[in-house]
Structures are given as C-alpha cells and as structure tokens.
Amino acid sequence: MRWSVRPAQYLALVLYLLFLGFPLLWLISASVKSSAELNSLSVNLIPSEWHWDNYGEALSRQGLLHSAFNSLLVALASTVLAILISVPAAYVLARLKGKLRVAGVTWILVSQVFPVVLVILPLFLVLRTLGLADSLVGLTLVHTTYILPFALWMLQGYVAAIPVDLEEAGAMDGATRFTVLRTIVFPLLAPGVVATAMFSFVSSWNEFFFALVLLQSPENYTLPITLTMFIGGEGKVALGPLAAGAVLAAIPSIAFFSLLRKKLTGGLMAGAVKG
Amino acid sequence: MTTATQPRRAAPAPPPRPKKTTQARTRRREAIALVMPSLIPILVLSVAPLVIGIVLAFTDTRLVRHPDFGFAGIDNFVRLGGNSLFWDSLRIGLIWTVGVTVLQLAAAMGLALLLNSGLKLQGLTRVLALIPWAMPPVVVAIMWQMIYSANGGPLNAFLGSIGLPDGINWLGDFNTALPAVIVVGVWVGMPQTTVTLLAGLQQIPAELHEAAAVDGAGAWRRFTAVTWPSMRPIVSSITSLNFIWNFNSFSLVYVLTAGGPGGKTMVPVLFVYLEAFKNREIGYAAAMGLVLVIVVVALLAIYLRSQFRGDRPERGR
Numbered sequence: 001m002r003w004s005v006r007p008a009q010y011l012a013l014v015l016y017l018l019f020l021g022f023p024l025l026w027l028i029s030a031s032v033k034s035s036a037e038l039n040s041l042s043v044n045l046i047p048s049e050w051h052w053d054n055y056g057e058a059l060s061r062q063g064l065l066h067s068a069f070n071s072l073l074v075a076l077a078s079t080v081l082a083i084l085i086s087v088p089a090a091y092v093l094a095r096l097k098g099k100l101r102v103a104g105v106t107w108i109l110v111s112q113v114f115p116v117v118l119v120i121l122p123l124f125l126v127l128r129t130l131g132l133a134d135s136l137v138g139l140t141l142v143h144t145t146y147i148l149p150f151a152l153w154m155l156q157g158y159v160a161a162i163p164v165d166l167e168e169a170g171a172m173d174g175a176t177r178f179t180v181l182r183t184i185v186f187p188l189l190a191p192g193v194v195a196t197a198m199f200s201f202v203s204s205w206n207e208f209f210f211a212l213v214l215l216q217s218p219e220n221y222t223l224p225i226t227l228t229m230f231i232g233g234e235g236k237v238a239l240g241p242l243a244a245g246a247v248l249a250a251i252p253s254i255a256f257f258s259l260l261r262k263k264l265t266g267g268l269m270a271g272a273v274k275g
Numbered sequence: 276m277t278t279a280t281q282p283r284r285a286a287p288a289p290p291p292r293p294k295k296t297t298q299a300r301t302r303r304r305e306a307i308a309l310v311m312p313s314l315i316p317i318l319v320l321s322v323a324p325l326v327i328g329i330v331l332a333f334t335d336t337r338l339v340r341h342p343d344f345g346f347a348g349i350d351n352f353v354r355l356g357g358n359s360l361f362w363d364s365l366r367i368g369l370i371w372t373v374g375v376t377v378l379q380l381a382a383a384m385g386l387a388l389l390l391n392s393g394l395k396l397q398g399l400t401r402v403l404a405l406i407p408w409a410m411p412p413v414v415v416a417i418m419w420q421m422i423y424s425a426n427g428g429p430l431n432a433f434l435g436s437i438g439l440p441d442g443i444n445w446l447g448d449f450n451t452a453l454p455a456v457i458v459v460g461v462w463v464g465m466p467q468t469t470v471t472l473l474a475g476l477q478q479i480p481a482e483l484h485e486a487a488a489v490d491g492a493g494a495w496r497r498f499t500a501v502t503w504p505s506m507r508p509i510v511s512s513i514t515s516l517n518f519i520w521n522f523n524s525f526s527l528v529y530v531l532t533a534g535g536p537g538g539k540t541m542v543p544v545l546f547v548y549l550e551a552f553k554n555r556e557i558g559y560a561a562a563m564g565l566v567l568v569i570v571v572v573a574l575l576a577i578y579l580r581s582q583f584r585g586d587r588p589e590r591g592r
Contacts, residue, residue, distance in 0.1 A: 005494070006394075009389055009392060009394055010394065010396075012385065012389060013389050013394055013396060013400060016382075016385075016386050016389070016400065016404075017396070017399070017400060017403060019462070020400075020403045020404055020406065020407065020462070020465070021403045021406070022422075022429075023418050023419060023422050023462070024406055024410075024418065026418070026421060026422060026429055027414075027417075027418040027421065030421055038427065039427070040427070043427055043428075043429055043432035045429070084312070085312035085313045085316070086313055088309035088310070088312065088313075089309060089310045089312070089313035089314070091309060092306045092309045092310050093310075096306075111321065112516060112519055112520075113519050113568075113571065113572065113575075115325075115523065115564055115567060115568045115571070116523055116525070116544075117523070117525070117543075117544045117547045117548060117564050117567065118325065118328040118329075118547075118561060118564030118565060118567070118568060119321065119324045119325050119328055120324075120548075120551075121324075121328055121331060121551050121557050121560060121561050121564070122323075122324040122325075122327035122328045122331060122561075123320065123324040125327070125557075126319075126320075126323070126324060126327070141316065141320060142320060144316060145316045145317060145320040145321050146321070148313060148316065148317060152313065177302070177305050178305070202409060205411065206410070206411035206412060206413075208411070208412055208413050208525075208526040208529075208530075209525045209526055212529075213548075213552065223411075224411050224412075224413040224414075224526075227413050227414070227417065228413055228530055231417065231420075231530070239421070242417060243417070243421065246413075246414040246417045246418060247414075249411055249413070249414050250409070250410045250411060250414045253409040253410060253411060254406060254409045254410065256409070257405050257406070257408065257409035258402065258405075261401065261402065261405060
C-alpha cells in the first residue's frame, strides 16, 4: 500500500519545489538576459546568450552601491546594538519566574500585534523633532527597537536551555551574578547569539516600510528603497539590470539563511510558538 | 532542536529557600540593570509612539512643517464612518488576510507532512522552502511582477502552451489582481509556517501513529485522529501570528500593485499610509489605524477563544 502512495507524494513534492523555486530561477535567468531577449516574445528559462553586463549596469546605476552600503551600515549597527542590549535582558527574562515572566513574554507576543501603521505616524513626528527622521541613525534606532522582541525571544530560549545548576555552582563559589554571566552563561550562549545576530541582520537588511517613511534624501536611501526607484523611475524599465539588482540585494539574506538553516528547521520556531 | 524540547516544566518546583531580603534586593537591582538597556528603546520608540498614536486619533493634526494640534474629539471617527473607501479597503484587507492565512496553513501543512514522511529530495526542498522567507519583500515583489508580466511573462507563456488564455494582465486586471497578490503572500509566508508545523509534527510520538495504524486507521483517519489534535496548539499559535503579520503586511502589496488597479488591492495599511503621507491627514490616519487595531484584536480574540474552548477537555496532556 505504501508504494501506491509514494508516486503521488513525489508528484506533490515536485509541484511544491516548482512553486517555491521557479520564481527565483526566473529572476536569476532574467538577470542574465539581454534586453533584446527580455523584450522578445519567446519565453525561455535558459537565456539564449548569457548577458552578464546587467550586473555591471545595475552596480553602476545611480545610487545602488551607495544604498547597499547604507543598508549594510544600518543592518550591522542595529544588529550589534540589538544583541548588546538584548542578551542581558533575555537572561533575566529566561530566569524569571511567575508573573514577571508572564508579563515579559506577553509583551513580546503583543509586540507582534503592534500595528506598525499606527506607530509609524508618531514615530515619524518624534524622530523629526529629534532631527533624526531623514537619517540613518534614526533608522538604525528604529530597526534596533523592532528587532528586539524577536531577539529577546530567541535568546531567552537559548538561555533557558542552559542548566541553572551550572550558574548556581558558580554562585556557590562566591562569584557575583555578572561574573557568572560573563564566565558561564555567555560562552554557552555564543551559538545562540550568532543565530540571533544573523536573523537580526536579515530583518534590517530586508526592511522596507520604516525606511520608506523615514528616509527622504536619496543619499540616505537603503537598498530596498533604491530598488523600487528602479521600477518607478524614468518611465521605461530596464528589466535586466533591475533583476540583477534584485538578485544582488537578495544574496546576503539568502546566504545568512542558509547558514541558519539547521537552527530554523530545528525547534526554534516551535519554541517561539509554544511559549 | 536545541531549545524547545528541553523538558523545562517537568522540573519540580524548588523548595522555598530562606532568603535574606538584602540578597533579594541586590538580585532585583541587578535584574533591573540588565533589563534597562532594552527597556529604554522599547519605551521611547515603541510604547510611547503607540500611546501618542492613540492620542493623535482624537486630533486634527496635519503633516506640515509646524503642526498645530487641535483636539477633535471623535470627529475623525464620525468622518471615518462615512468614508466608504476606507471600509472597502478594510474588506479587501480581510479577504487578503484570511485568504493568505488559510491558504498558507493548508499549503504549509501539506509540505510539512511531505517533509516528515521520509521522501528523497528532502534536503533540496528544505533549502528551497526557506528562500522565500529570507528574501527582501521588495525583491519578492519585483520577481513576481516578472512572473505575472502580461507580455513575455512565464505564467502566461505556460498557460498558452497548454492551450489556455495567455493574455491575462494578472496584476492589472480588476478580477485577477487580488488573487494574484494573495498567491504571492502565500509564497512568502509558507516557509515559516512549514518550519513551525514540521517541528510540531516531529514531536508527535511515533507510537501514536503506530497504534492508530494497528487499529486499521488509514492515512486520512490517522491525520484527523492523531496528527491534527496533537498539532492544534501549534496551529492556532502560528495561525494567529500569520493573521497579524498578513494584516500588517505592507511592502509586498505596495511594490506589487501600489493598491491598484482601481483600488482593488488597496489593503488597509496601504490606505492609512497614503492618508498620512500623501494627503498629510495624520490625525485622521491615526484614527483609521486605531480602528484597524481594534478590528484585528477583536477578530483574534474571537478566534483564540474558540480555539481555547475546544482545547480545554484535552488539557491533561
């Protein structure tokens, strides 16, 4: 009986693979097609000639490299900031008991419901008052804040996996809590921190809404904003360079996610969901 | 598998220790010092704006150089009551949200079951299944614009090759735009749901399935009798989260269609954004935002209540 099910299962799996993978293949293919081929009526996944110039053209396009650099700065800074402030807080959260823990966890979940569209209006006003509305510093602070809930959640899961006995042994030896944290907890937490950092980086690198609202001058644009300018811009769209730019923008995220794969397919999300 | 499976709850409660109050106080002070750096940005950039946002909803603030705030009472809400465009947008938003959330769950459940049944090609599938999750929404939108393209798009080419109509302007046609955008939403959201469900599936003890199989239960019966009940808590959690994420999703639709054609894909978040930053009616937009929050929270409460009520008899696990 099992054998009659298998072919159907494989067929379904192949359909899933097509649905999930084909769009990306198509994008990559478009990124190496000449504009003549892209505008012709014949539709092929494999380009008739490989036209790598699209990448050069995308990179030389106004502002793409510069905005990639902006994105990199914001993503790195907000990741470092978020990690620095969330590690200690996640530790406390994981070790809390009773009502306080419930309150902390509830806040993290509620923050997922945060209506970004309601928050963005006053956030814009507040940052404008501080002179940070159209600045990468302002965007970094915003990204840091909105990465925090998830970072806290991931990290507190990793902390919870460290046996309390280890710390108590340390405390018994007369070490202060900070020493215990530094010498016992942090080293064990390192893999969790790396995973959380990669996740945070990708969140910031990909983020569009805050950047769209906050950034106004082209020299501050992040990569996603510049890419949308490619679409809307000068009337006629150059599909090839646009596809090439899109591929380049996706590479860092996909690379990090592949590294995270084991962690993501493991219990991470189940932990996040089970509470 | 690192964090979730630790049987944390199984540990017996520690016996009450005689504690010196000074020690407790130092510990408390330490805890506050550790939490503070996170708490400050959250309060300043997340909680405060939310509160201000709620206040804004009752003012007639406009987005100008030197805004003067005037208290407007419930004027915004009265005005909103007669704004049929807003309610249209809310209706579209609910179709989008429910459509994406339900299809996402169904598709992800199917994929998770396949990935849990020992097929070959699993490694490849698992890698591919994560890619939509990793990609920047703007890139996703650009990519799907190419797929849906009316001339020279691969979707139309495929349909043409099997003898179906091949001239459909997927994102530009009144009838197809919203469904087309929903498909992209499903594509983006599927990975995270799949991964979550898969982790849940792997925690169901194999003995349960074996016992059911011994009792002569077929695949479908095993799914309804064993898999689904065990997965209920995970399904309701991920569905709630997906519901919220999808309702709040902005970038995808903004880049794909910008709400067009003719407002057919004008999800509410996009509507509010335009009201605030194009029409510059920031107070009015805040009122809309507030209404959206209330709608989402209410719907979620109804859903979760029904879920938990169904849960209670089997709580003993």
